[in-house]
Amino acid sequence: MEKVAVVTGTSSGIGFETALALAREGYYTYATMRDTTKSDKIKELGQKENLKINVLELDVDDENSVKTAIQKILDQKQRIDVLVNNAGWAMWGCVEDVSVDEFRAQFDTNFFSSNCAICDIQKASIGSVMSKTSTSLDLKPSRWGLDCACFRVSAVR
Ligand SMILES: NC(=O)c1ccc[n+]([C@@H]2O[C@H](COP(=O)([O-])OP(=O)(O)OC[C@H]3O[C@@H](n4cnc5c(N)ncnc54)[C@H](OP(=O)(O)O)[C@@H]3O)[C@@H](O)[C@H]2O)c1
Numbered sequence: 001m002e003k004v005a006v007v008t009g010t011s012s013g014i015g016f017e018t019a020l021a022l023a024r025e026g027y028y029t030y031a032t033m034r035d036t037t038k039s040d041k042i043k044e045l046g047q048k049e050n051l052k053i054n055v056l057e058l059d060v061d062d063e064n065s066v067k068t069a070i071q072k073i074l075d076q077k078q079r080i081d082v083l084v085n086n087a088g089w090a091m092w093g094c095v096e097d098v099s100v101d102e103f104r105a106q107f108d109t110n111f112f113s114s115n116c117a118i119c120d121i122q123k124a125s126i127g128s129v130m131s132k133t134s135t136s137l138d139l140k141p142s143r144w145g146l147d148c149a150c151f152r153v154s155a156v157r
Contacts, residue, residue, distance in 0.1 A: 004077045006030045006070075008060055009087030011038035018084050023051035027082065030073055032058035034065070034087075060087045060113040081127040087113075 005027040009015040011034075019031040019042060031042050031053050039055040046053035058069040073080060088110040091102060 002028050002077075003081040004028050004030070004073070004079050005082040005084070006032060006073060006080055007084040007086055008032050008058060009034075010042060010055075011035060015084070015086040016042060018086060019053065020045060020051070022082065022084075023053045024049070028052040028054070028077065030054050030056050030069075032056045032069055032087075034059035034061075058087075061109055083129045085129060085131040 003026070005019075005022040007015050007019040007022065007029065010019040010031040015033075016031075019029050023029040023046065029052060031039070033039060033055065034057065036055055036057050042053060043055060045051070056069050056072065057065065059065040070080075089106070091098065091106045093102075
């Protein structure tokens with residue numbers, strides 16, 4: 001039976017490479033991103049290598065977007081075997097230089113939104129969940145917000 005993978009935040013970086021890697025391993029891969037105008041490169045590589053990559057809009061900060069995307073996947077494939085919860089962003093700056101609003105926004109995307117997306121997808125019964133975190137969880141002053149958000153992601157896994 002064909003295995004289905006879903007990756008969030010595939011417009012660049014780790015998400016982009018992970019979606020390609022899963023598709024190369026034979027997974028039917030939903031490469032999700034909040035702005036699908038950034039999908040040219042992954043579509044082009046998918047076509048060139050004859051990979052099963054389907055680009056789908058999914059913004060982890062938007063509950064409706066998550067629900068719509070997951071429902072679409074389940075309607076099309078009836079299963080999700082692997083979810084790579086990658087979408088997120090980094091904020092650099094000493095704690096005294098970062099506003100509370102910026103800190104909240106960081107937690108919203110990297111912690112709350114990501115984990116809510118997982119909960120929604122888990123209800124749809126999936127095989128494995130991989131969440132991105134960070135290897136540097138020592139709260140370096142220069143990236144306090146990012147590391148806290150990553151630490152919290154690690155703490156709930
Ligand atoms: N690279 C590192 O050394 C490192 C270290 C620690 C943790 N991480 C974490 O690993 C993940 C990937 O990092 P990366 O280096 O590959 O960064 P990246 O190239 O900036 O990729 C981040 C991806 O997340 C997407 N994204 C951001 N907010 C989103 C949202 N609300 N909904 C959906 N997608 C969203 C971005 O989309 P847009 O193009 O639309 O912005 C982009 O596709 C991030 O969560 C990052 O915090 C990375």
